[in-house]
Amino acid sequence: MIPAPGQTVGPFFHLGLPFDGGNELVPPADPAAIRLHGNVADGDGNPVPDALIEIWQPGPDGSVVQEPGSFHRDGWTFTGWGRAATDADGHYWFSTCAPGGSAPFFAVTVFARGLLDRLFTRAYLPSPDPADALLTSLSAQRRATLIAQAEPRGLRFDIRLQGEGETVFLSHG
Amino acid sequence: MSTQADISAQIGAVAGLSGRQPRLDYPAYRSSSARHPELDPVPADPEGVELWAPCFGRRDVDDAEADLTRRHAGEPIGERMVVTGRVVDSGGRPVAHQLVEIWQANAAGRYWHQRDQHPAPLDPHFTGAGRCLTGADGTYRFLTVKPGPYPWRNHLNAWRPAHIHFSVFGTAFTQRLVTQMYFPGDPLFDLDPIYQSITDPKARQALLSRYDHSITTPEHSTGYRWDIVLTGSHRTPFEAEGNA
């Protein structure tokens, strides 16, 4: 059986995919909430205002969450999954908590008009495990593209689709 | 502005090359030029959450969201049709109780979206977005109207073949798929740089639905079947792969 190939999400995905509260895995008013945010830029350094970012993460204790409720968030249930479209400046943001456990990263999926298939990457926390198998396989310069920058109330993770500072994208084949 | 002949020449230059996924660097699709990575993807063994998929349930998706023809007071214009099939992994195992989302143009080829300025009529009775959960055997089912082809600005007089956008989750995050389902025999296939970006013709066919008279409803709707095969899940053994 041949797997279905991907196709671009196109320019009209706002009709079907983003939803209210999609980027609020933890309510922003929660004292434990952090902001994970960044810009998506193309090979010319221009913002990508029609990208869609999904994150999927463990809880702070490292547990993999198998709770429904992402579409109708009740303010209490952490589902581990979120979706955010970029704005006119190519900026996205999530309100969430830091992932914990033995694989403490955000699994990130990137979709955009002009991008013919989705891209996978990871956003690691600022001081990652020095023995991490993926990070140790990369040059320092490339490794840096996978590590979120600490900010007073959260983390910054910019995504560069092409060119200087191109984000490391992953194949899981 | 490029003509269809220019674009068709670019399509032809790489046609038939192996590759079951679209070529991200595909000059015929002009907006891909600054948006495709130039470096090869880095192989990574899935770890942690990547081995699992997010979970959706009854509180997320109402049954009524699978019927795109009854989201407004009146009936939309167009060919009413059932679109159904199964979501399975590459070993044929069903992806049960998982989310499927769709969005599409109306029968005139117009999207309910600010950015669609194509001078075809909006239908006040058709928004064009739906979602459902698969059943225990991986079956999804939507009732909608057949979308029209539509023009876009990739090149002079560019037209997309009729399609429905699909967003699908598997049992592992690495199976995540966003794609487009097409209809059999569309005369625009050869001209379309998005469809042709998948250069292996067999892989392209995996995006084709087929007309299935057994799923039509008498005097109500036609029916198209499209089974969605996802890549294998790393969390389960690959023993079924050999039979696939």
Ligand SMILES: [Fe+2]
């Ligand atoms: Fe479309």
